[in-house]
Amino acid sequence: MSSEHESFEQEAKDIEEAVFSGKPFFSRPAGKIFIIWLVMTAVGVLIGIYAPHHLLTTLHSSAGSDVWATMVFFTVLAAPVAALVYGIAFYSLIAWRHRGNQEEPPEDGPPLRGNGPASILWLVTSTVLVVVLLVWGLSVWSAQQVSHPNTLQVNVTGQQWLWTFSYPGTGVESRSLVLPVNRPVEFNVTSVDVTHGFWPAALGVQVDANPNTTTVIRATPNSLGTFTVRCSQLCGLYHSFMYAPGSVVTSTQFSAWLQSEGATPSSADQVARLASS
Amino acid sequence: MTTAEAPALLEDTKLGPRAGGLYRRQNIFTGLGLGILLGFVGWVLSHQFLQGSNWGTDMVVTVTMVGWVLGFNIGMGSLNAPIRWLLGHDQSYDDELYAAGVEQGKARYWKFCTDHKVVGTQYLVLVMLLFGVGGTLAMMMRTQLITPHSSFLSANTYNAIVSVHGMVMIIATIIMVSGPFANFIMPIMIGAKDMAFPRLNALSFWLIASAIPPMIATFFLGGVDAGWTTYAPLSVQAPAAMDAFSMTMITFVLSVTIAGVNTIVTVFTMRAKGMSLTRLPIFTWGTVVGSALSIYAMPALLLGFTAMITDRVTGTSFYVAAVGGTGWLWENIFWIFGHPEVYIILIPPVAAMLEVASTFARKPIFGYKVIIAGFAAISVLSLMVWAHHMFTTGWAPDLAGPFMLTTELISIPTGIIFLCIIGTLWKGRIWTRLPMYFVYLFLWNFIIGGITGIYLSDVPADQYFHGDMFVTAHFHYTLLGGAMIAATAALCYWFPKITGKMLNERIGKVAFWIIAISIQITYFGQFWEGFQGMPRRVAYYDPIFLRANQMTSVGGYLLMAGWLVFLYAMIHSIRHGKVAPANPWHAKSLEWKVPTPVPLVNFLVDPVVTSDPYGYGEPDPEVAAGQPGIGDPEQELVPTLSSDHPTAGGES
Numbered sequence: 047m048s049s050e051h052e053s054f055e056q057e058a059k060d061i062e063e064a065v066f067s068g069k070p071f072f073s074r075p076a077g078k079i080f081i082i083w084l085v086m087t088a089v090g091v092l093i094g095i096y097a098p099h100h101l102l103t104t105l106h107s108s109a110g111s112d113v114w115a116t117m118v119f120f121t122v123l124a125a126p127v128a129a130l131v132y133g134i135a136f137y138s139l140i141a142w143r144h145r146g147n148q149e150e151p152p153e154d155g156p157p158l159r160g161n162g163p164a165s166i167l168w169l170v171t172s173t174v175l176v177v178v179l180l181v182w183g184l185s186v187w188s189a190q191q192v193s194h195p196n197t198l199q200v201n202v203t204g205q206q207w208l209w210t211f212s213y214p215g216t217g218v219e220s221r222s223l224v225l226p227v228n229r230p231v232e233f234n235v236t237s238v239d240v241t242h243g244f245w246p247a248a249l250g251v252q253v254d255a256n257p258n259t260t261t262v263i264r265a266t267p268n269s270l271g272t273f274t275v276r277c278s279q280l281c282g283l284y285h286s287f288m289y290a291p292g293s294v295v296t297s298t299q300f301s302a303w304l305q306s307e308g309a310t311p312s313s314a315d316q317v318a319r320l321a322s323s
Numbered sequence: 324m325t326t327a328e329a330p331a332l333l334e335d336t337k338l339g340p341r342a343g344g345l346y347r348r349q350n351i352f353t354g355l356g357l358g359i360l361l362g363f364v365g366w367v368l369s370h371q372f373l374q375g376s377n378w379g380t381d382m383v384v385t386v387t388m389v390g391w392v393l394g395f396n397i398g399m400g401s402l403n404a405p406i407r408w409l410l411g412h413d414q415s416y417d418d419e420l421y422a423a424g425v426e427q428g429k430a431r432y433w434k435f436c437t438d439h440k441v442v443g444t445q446y447l448v449l450v451m452l453l454f455g456v457g458g459t460l461a462m463m464m465r466t467q468l469i470t471p472h473s474s475f476l477s478a479n480t481y482n483a484i485v486s487v488h489g490m491v492m493i494i495a496t497i498i499m500v501s502g503p504f505a506n507f508i509m510p511i512m513i514g515a516k517d518m519a520f521p522r523l524n525a526l527s528f529w530l531i532a533s534a535i536p537p538m539i540a541t542f543f544l545g546g547v548d549a550g551w552t553t554y555a556p557l558s559v560q561a562p563a564a565m566d567a568f569s570m571t572m573i574t575f576v577l578s579v580t581i582a583g584v585n586t587i588v589t590v591f592t593m594r595a596k597g598m599s600l601t602r603l604p605i606f607t608w609g610t611v612v613g614s615a616l617s618i619y620a621m622p623a624l625l626l627g628f629t630a631m632i633t634d635r636v637t638g639t640s641f642y643v644a645a646v647g648g649t650g651w652l653w654e655n656i657f658w659i660f661g662h663p664e665v666y667i668i669l670i671p672p673v674a675a676m677l678e679v680a681s682t683f684a685r686k687p688i689f690g691y692k693v694i695i696a697g698f699a700a701i702s703v704l705s706l707m708v709w710a711h712h713m714f715t716t717g718w719a720p721d722l723a724g725p726f727m728l729t730t731e732l733i734s735i736p737t738g739i740i741f742l743c744i745i746g747t748l749w750k751g752r753i754w755t756r757l758p759m760y761f762v763y764l765f766l767w768n769f770i771i772g773g774i775t776g777i778y779l780s781d782v783p784a785d786q787y788f789h790g791d792m793f794v795t796a797h798f799h800y801t802l803l804g805g806a807m808i809a810a811t812a813a814l815c816y817w818f819p820k821i822t823g824k825m826l827n828e829r830i831g832k833v834a835f836w837i838i839a840i841s842i843q844i845t846y847f848g849q850f851w852e853g854f855q856g857m858p859r860r861v862a863y864y865d866p867i868f869l870r871a872n873q874m875t876s877v878g879g880y881l882l883m884a885g886w887l888v889f890l891y892a893m894i895h896s897i898r899h900g901k902v903a904p905a906n907p908w909h910a911k912s913l914e915w916k917v918p919t920p921v922p923l924v925n926f927l928v929d930p931v932v933t934s935d936p937y938g939y940g941e942p943d944p945e946v947a948a949g950q951p952g953i954g955d956p957e958q959e960l961v962p963t964l965s966s967d968h969p970t971a972g973g974e975s
Contacts, residue, residue, distance in 0.1 A: 065750065075750075101854035102787075113787040117778060124774045131741055135766050138684075138748040143755060151909045152752035154940035155686035165693055165742065172738040176731045183727055183781040190783060191720075235717070240557040241650050243715065243790050247856035251786045254716040256651070257556065258644035261717025263786075274865070278715070278790030278858050280485070280550040282557055283478050286861035 075141060083126070083133040090125025094118050103247055106273060106294050107265045110250030112186050119182060123175060190251075190264065194230040197264075198317070202235040204242030204255035207288040209275055216309035216317055223275050223292035226300035230266045243278030246292055254279055267294040343421030344414075345403050351433045354399035358533065361394025362387045378636045384544060384563040385636055388537045388570035395533040400435035401526045423521070423923060435529060437521035440921055442528050443507025444821065447814075449532060450502055451890070453495035456539075458883055460488035465879040471866045481862035482548035483564070487541060489551025490568070494575055496802055497664065498531065499810045500671040501579075501617075505586055505610040508817055511914040511921065512604045514595020514930045519588040527582040534574035537567040550860055552661070555642030555653040559634050566635060569628045576625040579667075583614035583621070595913070597932035604912045604936050605681075605688055605695075606813075609674020612698045613667050619706060620663035627656035651718045658709035665801075666705045670698055672806045673740060675813035676762055680744055682816070682910045683759040684751025687937035690743040697743070700736035704729055714782050715789040723782045730780040737773060741766075756908070757828045760835045761812035768804025768842060772797060775850070793853025796846045804842050811889070818893070819903030823920045827900055830892035837885030845878030912936035 064075075071077040098117035105111060144152035200223070203210040212219045223246065225231055235244045237255035245252040249265040277288035295303065304314040341347075369386035373379060396402075404414050404422075414422070423438045424431030431441055463484055467476045476484065510518055518524045541547050545562025558565055590603070590611050631653070633639040640646040642653045674694075681688045688694065710719070710726045744766065753759065775797040778784045788794060818826040851871035857864055864872065906915035913936070917925055 098854070101851060103854070103856045109783065109786065112783045116781055116784045120778055120781065120784075121774075124777065127738070128770045128774060131745055131766060131770055134745045135748065135763060138751065138753055139755070139763065142748075142751055143753045144685075148754070148756065151754055152685055155684055155751040157687050157938070157940035158689060158746070158750065159687045159937075160690040160693065161746065164746070165690060165739070168742045169735070169739065172735050176735055179777065179781065180728055180731050183731075183783065184724055186781075186783045187723060187727075240560070241554050241716075243858075245790065245858070247787060247791075250783070252715045252789055256644065256649075256717060259649070259717070274856075276856070276858050279554065280482065280548075280557070280860040282548055283482065285482070285858075286478065286863040289865075 075137065078141070079133050079137045082137060083129045086129035086133055087126045090129055091122050094121025094125060097121070104271060104273070105248055105250055106269050106271050107249040107251070107267045109190055109265050110248060111268070112190065113250045116182070116186065120179065123178065127172075127175070193232065193264065194266075197230045197232045198226065200225075200231055200233050202233050202244050202255065204235070204237040204244060204277065204281070204288075206239050206282050207277070207284040209244070209277075209288070209290040211290070213304065213309070213317065216304050216307075216313045218304050218307040218309045220307055222290055224300060224303050225267045225292070225294050226297040227267050227270055227294050229297070230264060233263050233265070234260050235263070236260045240281050241279050242281045242288065244275070245278035246273060246275045248273030248292070252278055270294050270296070338417045338421055338426055342415070342417030344407070344418055346400050346418070346422050346435065349398065349400040349403075349435060350430065351399070354395045354529070354533075357398030358391045358395030361397075362391035365390030378638065380563045381566050381636045384566040385570065385632060388540075388567055391536065392530075392533050392570065392574050396526070396529055399529045401522075401529060403435075404522055422525075423517075425923065435525045437517070437525050438923060439506050439510050439518045439521065439524060440821075442518075442524050443503050443505075445528050445532075446498060446502030446506060447821070449528070449535075450495050450499045453491050453535070454499075454886070457488050457492040457495060458886065460484045460491070461879060462883055464488065465876040467862055468864070468872045469876040471869055471872075472863050476862065478862050479546055479548060482550075482860070483542055483546025485860050486547040486550050486553070486568070487538060490572075491538060492802075493551060493664070493668075494531070494534075496668045496806055496810075497579060497617075498582075499668075499807065500675055500813060501582065501586065501610060501613050501667075502528075502531075503821075504606070504675055504813055504817060505582075505613075505671065507821055508914050509586070509607055509610050510589060510593065511917055511925050512607055512912050512936075513590060513593060514598050514913050514926065514932060515589060515593035516924045516926060517593075518585050519593055520585045523581050523585050527578045527585065530574055530578035530581070534571045534578065537574075538571040540564075540567045552657060553631070553653075554657075555631070555634070555648075555650040556644065558631065558653075559643055566632065569632045569635075572628045573625060573632075576621045576628075579617050580621045580625075583617035586610050586614040587618075595926075595930045595932055599932075601692070602932055602935040605677045605691065606671075606674045608695050608698060609671045609677075612674075612702050613671040616663045616667045616670070616702050616705065620660045620667065623656050624660040627653060627660065630656075651713075651716065654713055654716060654718070655709070658712045661712060662709045663702075663705045665798075666701055668802060669806045670701065672809035672813060673765075674698070675816070676765060676809040677744065677747065678910075678912070679758045679812045679816045680747045680762050681937055681939070682908050683754045683756060683762070684748050685754060685939045686747055686749075686751045687935075687939055687941070688743065689746025689749065690739075691935070691937070693739060694743045697736040697739040701733060701740075704733045704736070708733060711780055711785075714785045727780060727782055731777065734773065734777060734780075741770075756815075757826060757831045757835065758812045758815040760832065761808050761815060764835070764839050764842075765805060765808045765812065767839075768800050768808060772800030772802075772805050775800065787856075788853060790859055791853045792849045792857045792859055795859050796849030796853055799846050799849065800842075804846065808838075808842075816908070817914075818896070819907045820914055820919055820921070822897050822900075823903055824896050824900035825903045825907060827892050827896045830888065830895060834885050834889035834892055837881060837888060841878045841881035841885055843878075845875050845882050848872070848875030848878055910936070911938060 066076045072081060095118055098114055102114055105114060199214050201212045201214060208221065210219055211223045235253050235255045236259060237257045239257060242255040243252060244255050249267065251263045251265045253261045253263040272293045275290040275292045277285060281288060301314050301317060304317060305311060365386040366383060369383040373382040407414065424436045424441055432445060463476060467473045467481055541564035544564035544567055547561055547564045547568045549558040549561050590607055630641040634641050634643060640648045642648045642650055644650060677688055707729045708726060710722055711730045714723055779788055779794060779797060815826055848871050852868050855868055855871065857868045903919055905919045913930055
């Protein structure tokens with residue numbers, strides 16, 4: 047039994063060698079798979095670099111840029127892994143496919159029951175990749191958690207099915223979210239009825255609005271423009287219609303807007319001063 | 324390998340005229356009758372005595388549904404044996420044979436039948452019915468979403484459809500492999516004559532069958548408008564439909580937990596001689612791991628929905644913030660069930676697919692023990708990742724890091740499974756029959772589903788994508804494109820054993836290509852919506868999402884058409900297909916060594932196992948020393964039955 051096993055292991059080894067050795071390199075199966083892998087990786091990397099920018103909505107904050115950067119980075123990292131699986135699968139269909147009478151099974155393949163080095167290499171590689179992803183994610187996340195001085199406070203209240211934004215210190219309550227550019231904002235989010243999801247997608251942040259609780263998220267708008275605040279949590283009958291217009295404006299425009307919404311000139315002035323400082 | 328036709332011995336056995344006792348009079352009609360009767364009694368009583376209370380309607384619906392479930396299952400005969408036992412009698416040997424379906428022909432499929440093959444077939448039909456219901460609801464949603472402000476469905480109907488589509492599909496995918504194949508195939512694979520607890524097996528099926536009518540009833544009770552995750556407090560305020568929905572879930576939990584215990588006990592106690600744990604087919608390991616996860620995860624759901632019902636009918640306020648509870652409690656309980664559930668869905672089909680890959684690459688499974696370790700690692704990690712569904716809820720922001728860690732760690736064992744699939748294909752002799760097509764489609768889809776899952780595990784990216792169509796596309800790629808396609812590979816693979824006919828591959832391949840292409844169209848459309856920022860579960864949307872939605876709807880129609888063609892292939896094959904030989908794939912596991920159709924006790928001679936079933940390219944080690952079908956069955960069968968057959972000794 048054991049000698050028989052050895053001979054089969056030997057046969058398996060020979061087959062491995064036939065795959066990996068022989069000349070020239072690109073005529074071996076491993077070489078061909080390498081070429082397929084290279085091409086597929088290149089395609090994946092190109093998709094990773096170009097697709098997120100074209101697909102994502104226009105982003106107006108640093109957290110939004112983080113989302114874009116994460117999409118690019120993760121796709122580029124994932125491309126070689128996906129390309130390897132696709133490459134081998136594709137090659138196996140082309141080169142190792144049983145042709146001829148499909149009614150009868152082909153003769154048995156080589157009895158390869160595993161490959162220690164390959165498994166360990168795969169394990170180590172995927173572990174390294176996961177650590178890289180994790181370090182990336184944690185550093186981006188912790189950078190977003192830093193609370194800045196001179197932060198604009200905005201209280202967000204969800205209710206079925208509209209959003210109310212109030213600006214403490216000014217008495218302004220509005221159905222639209224107006225933010226000054228380049229000023230850190232802290233959203234204090236709550237709900238008066240069921241759970242809603244406060245989701246200004248263009249700012250790249252999101253948090254649920256829970257009744258009797260206040261949740262906090264931070265973002266810093268970094269470019270002028272308009273966007274839509276949507277509800278990301280099914281909240282009943284007209285969930286679909288729970289959205290509010292949002293815009294990022296200059297600090298002068300912001301102060302003017304606060305006054306037009308009924309803020310006293312002094313309070314609007316205070317906010318504007320803070321905004322421009 | 325003998326494929327000798329075994330005499331259908333037990334089918335010819337003459338039972339006594341009173342064998343089966345009450346079972347003789349029971350079938351689905353007595354079940355329906357008693358279910359409706361007890362439901363009606365519950366309705367009348369609760370209407371009379373409870374209607375006046377604060378929670379009148381909810382009480383009435385809950386009591387009515389409890390009456391229905393109890394009545395239906397008692398009417399089917401679930402309690403016959405335990406009650407007889409309590410009365411001091413036991414089932415006679417003839418009674419057990421009757422309960423296993425002897426002398427009843429096709430009628431046994433409509434009865435409380437303890438034969439694991441009948442239960443497996445019943446599950447298969449139920450799963451396809453559920454996919455039909457869920458698919459129809461999906462088509463209605465896609466029709467609504469083909470224009471931004473369609474008046475095809477009302478907002479309330481749309482929300483009700485969203486919820487029921489979600490939960491029906493979750494139920495269907497949880498049982499799609501652990502129901503049909505873990506029941507029909509797995510016991511034969513390990514050389515058992517039935518499941519360890521045949522009556523519990525039948526009970527688990529009829530429980531889940533009785534859970535479906537309350538789910539459908541939600542449409543007539545105001546509709547569940549809170550999605551399949553039924554987040555509180557919206558779900559606590561929802562119409563009475565939510566009570567029926569909760570009863571469905573509680574009944575479903577009972578069914579899956581019972582089935583899980585049954586599967587584990589079967590694998591660990593009913594194996595044939597020589598079937599050591601390292602010789603178990605990998606599919607068996609998949610069912611064990613899936614069942615173990617069920618036993619962990621399902622009770623959380625039971626607890627959650629019980630508290631949901633008490634919140635709704637007695638005002639306990641576990642989940643209502645206004646009176647001291649918190650919706651986050653529900654979210655935690657739900658996802659403590661909800662993430663292991665993903666792997667309850669995924670692991671059994673992937674394990675089944677590995678059998679297919681090995682058979683059609685004509686190679687042993689690559690890294691058998693590595694796969695088992697991978698399954699184990701996935702299961703353990705899956706218990707610790709639930710809060711990644713809650714990254715954006717505002718609950719415990721400091722736990723974002725730890726849950727990001729555990730979530731991303733899961734991709735390591737998942738990657739190992741990929742290595743083993745690829746390793747199994749490596750240098751194989753790829754026999755491209757229909758089941759193998761679905762293996763390749765699985766690889767394609769699951770890579771996409773897996774990678775998009777990594778984006779979502781990253782908290783900053785999840786801040787953008789949570790609650791939007793990107794998530795929907797991601798989990799449809801994993802659960803439909805991954806798990807369901809793997810389950811389809813398994814169905815094509817075991818179809819000849821279950822139905823006795825070969826699956827028509829010409830029609831099957833047409834279905835395959837429609838399904839393969841339309842999955843990409845449908846869910847790339849949803850990814851596109853997600854990138855643009857379209858929220859999930861909306862009946863109306865901003866016209867900027869129009870193109871992506873049209874793409875998804877067209878893809879969705881095609882996908883449904885593809886599945887219908889597949890269904891046609893199945894029906895056509897069952898009616899006109901070629902009769903299947905016992906082992907059409909020349910595979911080596913035990914289920915291919917018993918005759919087709921499989922006789923009642925599976926093995927007329929006890930098999931003795933001398934190696935694992937993957938010895939492709941290796942010398943044949945005489946897999947079964949006692950070849951099934953050899954010997955004089957008249958002599959062998961009956962003594963074996965009375966001592967070993969689980970239904971023969973009162974296991975209650």
